[in-house]
Structures are given as structure tokens and as C-alpha cells.
Amino acid sequence: xxxxxxxxxxxxxxxxxxxxxxxxxxxxxxxxxxxxxxxxxxxxxxxxxxxxxxxxxxxxxxxxxxxxxxxxxxxxxxxxxxxxxxxxxxxxxxxxxxxxxxxxxxxxxxxxxxxxxxxxxxxxxxxxxxxxxxxxxxxxxxxxxxxxxxxxxxxxxxxxxxxxxxxxxxxxxxxxxxxxxxxxxxxxxxxxxxxxxxxxxxxxxxxxxxxxxxxxxxxxxxxxxxxxxxxxxxxxxxxxxxxxxxxxxxxxxxxxx
Amino acid sequence: xxxxxxxxxxxxxxxxxxxxxxxxxxxxxxxxxxxxxxxxxxxxxxxxxxxxxxxxxxxxxxxxxxxxxxxxxxxxxxxxxxxxxxxxxxxxxxxxxxxxxxxxxxxxxxxxxxxxxxxxxxxxxxxxxxxxxxxxxxxxxxxxxxxxxxxxxxxxxxxxxxxxxxxxxxxxxxxxxxxxxxxxxxxxxxxxxxxxxxxxxxxxxxxxxxxxxxxxxxxxxxxxxxxxxxxxxxxxxxxxxxxxxxxxxxxxxxxxxxxxxxxxxxxxxxxxxxxxxxxxxxxxxxxxxxxxxxxxxxxxxxxxxxxxxxxxxxxxxxxxxxxxxxxxxxxxxxxxxxxxxxxxxxxxxxxxxxxxxxxxxxxxxxxxxxxxxxxxxxxxxxxxxxxxxxxxxxxxxxxxxxxxxxxxxxxxxxxxxxxxxxxxxxxxxxxxxxxxxxxxxxxxxxxxxxxxxxxxxxxxxxxxxxxxxxxxxx
Numbered sequence: 001x002x003x004x005x006x007x008x009x010x011x012x013x014x015x016x017x018x019x020x021x022x023x024x025x026x027x028x029x030x031x032x033x034x035x036x037x038x039x040x041x042x043x044x045x046x047x048x049x050x051x052x053x054x055x056x057x058x059x060x061x062x063x064x065x066x067x068x069x070x071x072x073x074x075x076x077x078x079x080x081x082x083x084x085x086x087x088x089x090x091x092x093x094x095x096x097x098x099x100x101x102x103x104x105x106x107x108x109x110x111x112x113x114x115x116x117x118x119x120x121x122x123x124x125x126x127x128x129x130x131x132x133x134x135x136x137x138x139x140x141x142x143x144x145x146x147x148x149x150x151x152x153x154x155x156x157x158x159x160x161x162x163x164x165x166x167x168x169x170x171x172x173x174x175x176x177x178x179x180x181x182x183x184x185x186x187x188x189x190x191x192x193x194x195x196x197x198x199x200x201x202x203x204x205x206x207x208x209x210x211x212x213x214x215x216x217x218x219x220x221x222x223x224x225x226x227x228x229x230x231x232x233x234x235x236x237x238x239x240x241x242x243x244x245x246x247x248x249x250x251x252x253x254x255x256x257x
Numbered sequence: 258x259x260x261x262x263x264x265x266x267x268x269x270x271x272x273x274x275x276x277x278x279x280x281x282x283x284x285x286x287x288x289x290x291x292x293x294x295x296x297x298x299x300x301x302x303x304x305x306x307x308x309x310x311x312x313x314x315x316x317x318x319x320x321x322x323x324x325x326x327x328x329x330x331x332x333x334x335x336x337x338x339x340x341x342x343x344x345x346x347x348x349x350x351x352x353x354x355x356x357x358x359x360x361x362x363x364x365x366x367x368x369x370x371x372x373x374x375x376x377x378x379x380x381x382x383x384x385x386x387x388x389x390x391x392x393x394x395x396x397x398x399x400x401x402x403x404x405x406x407x408x409x410x411x412x413x414x415x416x417x418x419x420x421x422x423x424x425x426x427x428x429x430x431x432x433x434x435x436x437x438x439x440x441x442x443x444x445x446x447x448x449x450x451x452x453x454x455x456x457x458x459x460x461x462x463x464x465x466x467x468x469x470x471x472x473x474x475x476x477x478x479x480x481x482x483x484x485x486x487x488x489x490x491x492x493x494x495x496x497x498x499x500x501x502x503x504x505x506x507x508x509x510x511x512x513x514x515x516x517x518x519x520x521x522x523x524x525x526x527x528x529x530x531x532x533x534x535x536x537x538x539x540x541x542x543x544x545x546x547x548x549x550x551x552x553x554x555x556x557x558x559x560x561x562x563x564x565x566x567x568x569x570x571x572x573x574x575x576x577x578x579x580x581x582x583x584x585x586x587x588x589x590x591x592x593x594x595x596x597x598x599x600x601x602x603x604x605x606x607x608x609x610x611x612x613x614x615x616x617x618x619x620x621x622x623x624x625x626x627x628x629x630x631x632x633x634x635x636x637x638x639x640x641x642x643x644x645x646x647x648x649x650x651x652x653x654x655x656x657x658x659x660x661x662x663x664x665x666x667x668x669x670x671x672x673x674x675x676x677x678x679x680x681x682x683x684x685x686x687x688x689x690x691x692x693x694x695x696x697x698x699x700x701x702x703x704x705x706x707x708x709x710x711x712x713x714x715x716x717x718x719x720x721x722x723x724x725x726x727x728x729x730x731x
Contacts (some may be wrong), residue, residue: 004588014719020683021712023719042723047675053666055623055642056658057649061666068670145624174286178582187704188658189266189620194708195273195586196346196622225709236712253695253712 007039011076013069013090013115015083016048017217022252024142025217028244029082035244038078045072049081049089055183059097059177066094070107078125079115082240083216084147087117092150117147118240119215123156130163133245138168140209141239142200142223144216156238157215164242170207174199181222197226204234205245211235211251213242224253258376258404260609262593273519274349276415278588285413289579290690292523293551293630300519305447310513311633314570316511318505321561324503325552326472331473335535337548345375348553352377352462352495353384355549359493361459365451367477368392369464369483370408370573371497371553373595374608377462388462389454393447400427406589406597409521409575414588451483461491461545463497466572468550471506474534475550478517478527485531494533494545499553501569516632521574535562556608564643568604569626570633577627577637583620599627603640611644615653618644680721683714 010033018025030040045204051067064109070089073079081087091112098104139161147153161169180186180196200223204212212234214220235251250256260269272278297303306373329339340355346665348371357363364381366372366388378388378399390399394412398405400423405411412420417440424446425436431450437443453650463484468475475496477484488494504510518524538660560566578598589597594605594614602617618641627637648654668675690696690713699706717725 014583016679019719020679021714023722026723040383042720042728044720044724045672047669047672050669053662053669055645057642057651058659058662058666059645059646061662061670065666065669068672108420145622145626149625149629152621159493176626178622178624178626180622182624184658185620185622186713187702189269190704190707191266191273192269192583192586193622196582197709199582199585203413221712222709224712225695225705228710229708240327250694253710255694 002068006079007037008247009076009255010038010040010080011073012040012042012156012172013046013049013073013079013081013086014042015081016216017221018082021221022217022238022248024246025082025186025238025240028238028240028246029080031244031246032122032128032240033080033083036122036128038126041076043072044063049086050088051085052181054089054093054097055185063097065091066097066108067104070094070104070111073111073114074107077114078121079111080121081115082238083218084117084144084151084153085216085218088146088150090115096204117151117153119147119157119214120151121159122243123160128160130160130243133163133243134165135242135245135247136166137211137235137247138170138207138209139211139213139242140170140172140204140207142172142179142204142212142214142219143173144214144219145178147215148176153215160193160243161213167242170209172207173203175203177203179219179222181218183218186222193222194226199230201227201230205232210248211232211237211242213237213239215239217252220252228253258373258595259599260594262605262614262617264607265591265620268591268593269620271427272588272591273586277419278414281414281416282585282588285407285410285579285707286585289575291439292392293520293576293579295396296519296523296525298690302577303516303519306512306516307632307634310516310572311570313504313509313513314572314633315638317505318501318561318566318569320455321500321558324505325500327470328473330470330505332468332535332548332550333473335473335548337473337535337550339550341552341554343554344552345555348375348497348551348555349377349380351385351551352497353381355493355495355547356381356386356460359547360494362458363387363389363454363458364462365389365391365454365458365487365491366395367461367479367487368395368411369462369465369497370581370595370604371464371499372462373405373553374555375497375553389451389458389463391451391455391487392479393444393481393483396447396451397423404590404595407575407578408573408596408600414590455486455490458487458491460493461487461489461493462495462497463488465496465502467510468498468503468516469507469532472501472534474507474532475561476530476532478514478530480522480524480528482529485529489530489544492545493547494536494549496533496548496550497553498550499555500557517572517574520576520630520632556571560607565607565640567635568600568607568640570635571600571604572633574632576630576632580626580630582624583622583627599637599641600635603635603637603644606644611647612653617649618642619648676718676720679718683718684716686711687714687716689713
């Protein structure tokens with residue numbers, strides 16, 4: 001690897017769920033980015049991408065948060081988030097938010113152009129090849145809605161997982177159906193969400209896989225929470241944890257050792 | 258129909274307990290989605306066609322007055338009549354007047370969402386005119402006295418056993434005393450009962466999938482042929498359609514048709530596609546003597562030029578509901594008005610009022626699958642979000658939800674304070690969970706933990722650990 005100053009600077013958008021709930025995903029992300037020759041910077045002024053406000057109809061608060069994010073991530077060549085949903089918010093929705101404010105629109109579009117979802121950044125931009133990672137498990141991958149539909153992440157996670165030694169990827173039925181998370185949706189319409197996650201879990205379990213993975217922590221917490229409430233024993237991991245060779249850690253919601 | 262959207266949660270709760278409904282919805286989920294996929298994959302130009310269909314509809318909506326007047330001229334030239342109606346009441350009254358003029362006792366009806374919208378059946382019945390639905394699905398739910406639960410499969414929520422029961426109850430008076438359980442024979446029974454109705458009806462009412470401006474034709478697509486019999490056997494044919502159904506040319510119709518059935522049922526074309534142009538001519542063997550088009554605005558012109566205009570591209574294929582995981586969970590009746598599923602969630606607040614329909618745009622996980630499959634690319638999630646913003650501005654909806662967002666927003670805008678709160682929160686939740694790694698209950702909100710454990714935070718936040726490491730990875 002070349003020396004420190006030649007490295008490409010990447011600003012990490014940690015995502016609020018990763019920050020609070022599962023920092024190991026953040027560290028897995030840092031590790032992967034460093035493996036591709038990037039220097040990772042974590043701007044201190046970040047909190048959240050603003051989706052809770054945006055999806056609740058609070059446009060004013062969303063714009064304030066978006067303006068803060070735009071400011072905090074100004075000037076970095078790349079901004080990467082280990083979440084299709086947060087990256088999608090920045091990339092697709094920030095420009096829409098400022099459509100009637102030409103100065104801010106330019107800034108929002110500039111940030112949008114520099115923002116990437118982690119897995120697609122690794123595969124498409126950094127042409128990353130997984131090397132020397134072993135995970136002897138049957139794994140099934142859930143396509144998170146925002147990753148899939150807003151960020152067009154579909155083949156990238158599969159090809160990266162294919163590079164992990166001894167990992168067997170088993171595709172689930174209806175893998176592109178929503179797991180029922182949807183941010184505040186799963187709390188406000190808990191019963192509908194439960195029905196959705198139950199269908200998702202039936203399909204995931206039918207694969208016979210031992211591990212379920214995805215690129216968004218929201219979906220994974222939802223799936224893990226329901227799996228455990230039902231007494232099932234699948235292990236739930238963020239894809240960054242598997243790719244960064246951290247798959248042996250306790251899964252999401254699993255007992256600590 | 259009566260609006261029950263306000264009780265969305267209660268409706269949904271009931272629906273999810275209904276085993277018959279769950280079985281029926283399972284078929285929507287797998288049957289229609291697989292069929293659409295196969296049909297789309299078989300047509301390399303499918304995506305281009307969607308763009309073309311969108312563009313045609315956009316062009317019409319940008320020039321709606323022109324094409325509607327063009328259409329009216331052509332209908333008139335062909336010997337038909339166009340009745341312009343702003344409101345549901347005007348449309349009902351116009352239809353009633355036509356029926357009264359021919360002294361109608363019975364009316365056969367092809368499937369039409371607009372007549373559901375204006376609650377025509379109940380109205381006609383109250384006026385002493387018997388409406389008879391001829392689409393098999395519509396016929397079934399008419400017997401059951403229920404509204405449709407899906408725009409292309411109105412009785413999709415009914416199982417075969419329920420149909421057996423309904424037919425057994427209602428067909429005895431026609432001499433069918435045996436309880437019939439075979440699907441094919443059930444269809445035969447309905448067909449035989451309806452046959453007599455077709456030939457004796459005084460008026461036939463159909464909807465229209467398209468109104469063709471250049472020829473003054475109305476177009477219906479069906480799979481049963483019932484629409485043809487409804488519109489060609491009685492002496493009077495009334496077409497009820499909303500304004501946005503107009504399409505400039507026959508060529509345009511053929512383009513949009515190529516995405517309609519493929520998106521709906523996965524068929525290349527529906528079995529019957531029928532063009533009606535004016536009443537019967539002197540040398541025609543059959544057809545109606547009177548031809549009327551009742552054109553309903555019903556609040557649609559107010560949508561032109563607003564964020565909602567894109568909704569008027571809808572060609573009523575049902576693909577959005579076929580692919581919607583919320584629809585799959587709760588069924589069509591939960592939405593509480595004529596249009597179910599994502600399109601209903603986007604359209605109904607405009608039609609019945611946001612206060613009444615508040616839940617519909619909110620009860621979405623924004624998964625985006627509806628937009629992904631919409632043949633005319635309606636950005637449904639964007640419109641649902643538009644309604645959420647309206648509701649937030651107008652303070653419609655539960656107060657605690659709004660307060661929750663405001664409190665969260667207060668911290669999210671103040672990184673230092675936010676950092677402190679998340680640090681404390683993560684630690685508290687982590688220690689509450691002990692070694693279990695998850696929590697069964699939260700003290701302040703059971704929305705999550707009612708049916709799910711909460712995976713507990715690992716301990717210190719990422720930002721805290723990152724700072725402690727001096728900004729370095731492991």
C-alpha cells in the first residue's frame with residue numbers, strides 16, 4: 001500500500017442506528033474501506049440523515065438536518081454509508097428537498113454525486129475483491145428496499161459474498177419484498193409490520209440458511225427482533241461484518257459471550 | 258360507498274385475523290407478481306413502452322381540455338351524447354335521467370370503478386331500477402353486498418368455498434338447489450343466471466379503459482366478454498368514465514394497451530378488447546340504439562397542475578396492489594374506500610379528504626415496489642410523502658407521533674447534545690439487556706416490542722469509540 005498521503009479520503013456517514021446500536025458495523029466498514037486503500041475520516045458534526053423527520057412529513061426539520069449534513073460532509077471526495085437507506089436519502093432526496101433553493105440545490109447535488117452505499121462503493125468504485133476471508137456458513141441475503149430500488153444494489157453484495165471462502169449463498173423466495181421495517185412505520189403500524197416481517201422470516205428460514213445478512217441495519221434489527229421473539233436461532237449480521245471477517249462476533253440481538 | 262379509511266388500523270386488524278382472506282391474498286401475491294415478471298421479461302421493449310405510455314398520458318394531461326372537447330365532437334358526430342358532470346351527484350342524476358327516459362327497470366353493468374366511486378348501484382336500487390353486475394367478480398361481491406377489494410379482481414378476497422355458499426344461497430330461486438363446489442361449474446351457473454339478464458336488460462352500463470379522442474370511441478378490456486354483452490344487447494348503452502381516460506389516437510391506445518394487461522395479469526392482451534363508436538348504424542346487425550358517455554370530473558381537474566397530477570396517469574392495472582406488501586397483509590377493504598393499495602393510499606386523501614384518509618399514506622414502509630412496477634411510472638411514494646407533509650402541516654394525526662419527531666429533531670440538530678444523549682441511551686439500553694443482547698420490553702413505547710425483541714446496543718456508541726481511538730479503525 002502506498003503511503004498515508006496518497007490515500008483517498010473517504011468520509012464515513014456512520015448512520016444513527018450503527019452509531020448507537022451496532023458500532024461493530026462502523027468498524028467493519030472502516031476496515032473494508034482501509035483495505036481498498038482509503039483513509040477514513042468521520043466528521044464529528046453528523047447525527048442522522050433526517051429520514052425520521054422526512055418520512056413523518058416534517059419537511060422543515062428535515063431541511064435543517066440535511067443542511068447540517070451537507071455542511072459536515074463538504075469537500076470530501078467520497079462519502080460512504082453502510083446503509084442503502086441513508087445513502088439513498090442523501091443521494092435521491094436531498095436534491096428534491098432543495099429544489100426551490102438554487103444555492104442549496106447545487107450543494108445538495110454536489111453531495112449526492114459524492115455519496116455512495118458501502119457495498120456498491122466497494123464493488124463498483126473501488127473494484128474490491130474479498131481476500132482471505134473465511135465464513136463456513138449457509139447465508140441468505142435480504143434485499144433491502146432502499147438499497148435495491150434507490151441505490152441499485154443487487155449484484156454487488158452477491159458477487160462480494162461469492163468471494164468469501166466456504167460461504168454458501170442461498171437465495172430466499174420473494175427476497176425483494178420489504179421486511180416491514182420502514183423506519184417509524186414499524187412502530188406506528190406495528191401489527192401490519194409484524195405480518196410483513198413474519199412473511200419475510202418464513203421465506204428466510206425456508207432457505208435452511210444459518211445466517212441472514214443485508215446492507216441495512218434497520219431491516220436486520222427488525223428481522224432479528226422478530227426471529228428472537230419467535231424463538232428462532234438464525235444469526236443476523238450486517239454484510240460489512242461478514243466481508244470484514246468479523247462474522248464470528250455475536251449476531252444482532254444474540255447473547256453476548 | 259361509505260368511507261371507513263379512518264378505521265384503517267381496526268380494519269387491518271380484522272383482516273389479518275381472517276384466514277380465508279389470508280389464503281386469498283396469498284394468491285394475489287404469488288400469482289400476479291410472477292405473471293407480470295414473466296410477461297415483462299418476454300418483451301425486450303417493455304421498459305421503453307412504459308416510458309411511452311407515461312409520455313402519452315402526460316401529453317394528454319397537459320392538454321386535457323383540448324382532447325376532451327375533441328372527443329365530445331367525435332362522439333356527437335357518431336350520433337352519441339356526452340354528459341359533462343362535475344360531481345358524483347351530477348353523474349348519478351345524468352345516468353338516472355337516461356334510464357328514466359327509456360323507462361328502464363333493469364340495468365346490466367360491466368365492471369367500472371367509477372360507478373363504485375359514485376355508489377351507483379345503491380342509488381339506482383333506491384330509485385327502483387335493478388342493477389346487475391355481469392363481471393364474475395363484481396357479481397360475486399354484489400351477492401355478498403360488499404365493495405370490491407381489488408381494482409381488477411374485485412372478489413379476489415373470496416375463496417371458492419365462500420362463492421359456493423353465496424351461489425347456493427342466491428341461485429336457488431333459479432332452480433339451482435344443489436350446492437356446487439366445482440369452480441368451472443360455479444362459473445357455468447353464474448353464466449346461465451346472467452344470460453337471461455343480458456337479453457332482458459333495458460340499459461347496459463360499462464366503464465371505459467380509454468376514450469379515444471380521434472374517433473370518439475370508448476374502449477373496454479375484459480377477460481370474460483361480459484362487457485360486450487352488457488353494451489351491445491340493451492337498447493341503451495351508457496359509458497361512465499372519468500376525464501383522464503381520454504387518449505389522443507388509436508395508435509396511442511395500442512401503445513398503452515401493451516403495458517396494461519402485462520402489468521395487471523401478465524397477459525399479453527386481455528381476452529376481449531372492445532371499441533364502441535356511437536350507437537348502432539342503420540346497416541349494423543346489432544348494437545345499442547342510444548349511446549351516452551357520462552364524463553365525470555369528481556375532483557380530478559383540481560389535481561391538474563399540482564403534485565397530484567401524476568396520479569391521473571393511472572390506467573387501473575392493479576400492479577401496485579399486486580406487489581404491495583402492505584396490501585398483501587391487510588387486503589383491499591382495509592383501505593376503506595373504492596381504491597385500495599398504493600394507488601388508493603395516494604388518491605383517496607384527495608377524494609375523501611386527508612382527515613378521513615390520514616392513515617392510508619402513512620401506512621407504508623416506502624419500499625417503493627409500487628413505483629417499480631407501475632406501467633406509467635407514477636411516483637407513488639413521493640405522493641404518499643406529499644400527504645404526510647400536508648398532514649404534518651395541518652396537524653392531522655396522533656399528537657404523540659408529532660411530538661416524538663419534534664423532540665428527536667431538537668437533538669438531531671444539535672450534534673454535541675445528541676452525542677451525549679445517544680451515549681447515555683446506548684449505555685442504559687445495553688446494561689438493561691445484560692448478557693441477553695436484546696430487550697423484551699421498552700419502558701416508553703411498545704410499538705416495537707409488542708411483537709419484536711429490541712436488539713440491544715453493543716455498549717459505547719461508534720462515535721464515542723472512534724473519538725477514544727483518536728480517529729482510527731481497529
